[in-house]
Amino acid sequence: MTTGALPILEIRGLRKRFHDVEVLRGIDLVVLPQQLVFVIGPSGSGKSTLLRCCNRLEEPSAGSIRVAGVDVMARSTDINAMRRQIGMVFQSFNLYPHMTALRNVTLALAKVLGKPRAEAERIGMAALDRVGLADKARSYPGELSGGQQQRVAIARALALEPKVMLFDEPTSALDPELVGSVLNVMRELKRGGMTMLVVSHEMRFARDAADRVIFMDHGVIVEEGPPQQMFSAPSEARTRAFIAELAR
């Protein structure tokens, strides 16, 4: 990692309010190129909302978000153009059930980037190959296991060559024996230099892949640090309690 590199993701003073509940209460977060930043915290702490604000699936109430230097919230910014640079992977995969795996991957290539069919399919096949599912290109989501579906979803985001990828509890909906295949793909992405912001509770994965771990609670970042320190010797009592709970 180069020091002094411009951040890929830069969040300042982010707040999000749903009616009278403030879910995010001033988040500051910087993710440098090729970093994997891990976000943990109890449910309802605002982790998912934080991710969803990054590509404005949720409209932030206040604060600023920059992706590769571009203000995501500026009026002049084409949010659809920004979104394809921000890959997103969801807990429930959200594959399009009426399309084959390949078509899931190529839809945005064709309709957003305007790639001709042959080129879109070439890129789509390459993306499926990266997640180890080139042989499932013609399968429909319903014919795939949860782990395979999630890897197709990763390929769908990956095919657009995003600058950063957001993972919202990517393995929480998976049977335990399928978790590993998805984490392996994420490790590969990390090795390939992808910048990632990951909400997950896979501590073992965080220990060996994360550059930084962030603990969130009640809409604020309580504590952050390298995984060894965060998991072994967190300084905040709330973090300790949560880690102890996770480890049980």
Place this chain on the structure above:
Amino acid sequence: MEAIVQQFFNLAIMERALPLILSGLEQTIVICLLVIPLGLIGGLAFAIISLSRLRTVRWAAIAGIDFFRAIPPLVLLIFIYAGLPFAGLRPSPMLAVAIAFFLNTSSYYGEIYRAGIESVGQGQWDAARSTGLYGYQTLAYVVLPQAVRNVLPDLVSNTVEVVKLTSIASVVALPELLYSADMARSVTFNSSPIVLAAAIYLVMLWPIVRLISRLERRVAA
């Protein structure tokens, strides 16, 4: 028994009435080919407008759907055909039928599409929008295909209702199937032409009704 056969199943009279009834059938088919696509397109428009982020637009669409679902289509048709001339507008029978059916069937189809669109989870929108697809692209490529699939039995079912409803065009003297059959009845003083018309409706719609049952099983599976 003999009298019943004479009055309702008189083949000689049916044969005499057949040309008239076939021309009525032709009119019914023309009406269907006009009002079903109009309803399907209008309904989609209603449904999309009712999804608007602007509350007033959304409410206007929903109010429109509710209004035209609550008004009896016969009342609507007579109002358009016989009421509008007082405002200086004099629609032909076919135009009056087209307008009345557009308003009535669009609202029904609209409600079905709306239920279908709502049956597709928010996750599909999220996923598609996160790849940079515009809202209308998400609707067209991701949401609508699933929505239509989910409500296909209802769409087909409603279409059967529309076909049956075309018989109300007879009140504005549009010589469709029922009107022609009734004319034949009044000329022959015999109910057999009506029975023949009923048989034609049955033959036309029964396969579609069967299809609906099969579709419903498939969607339930």
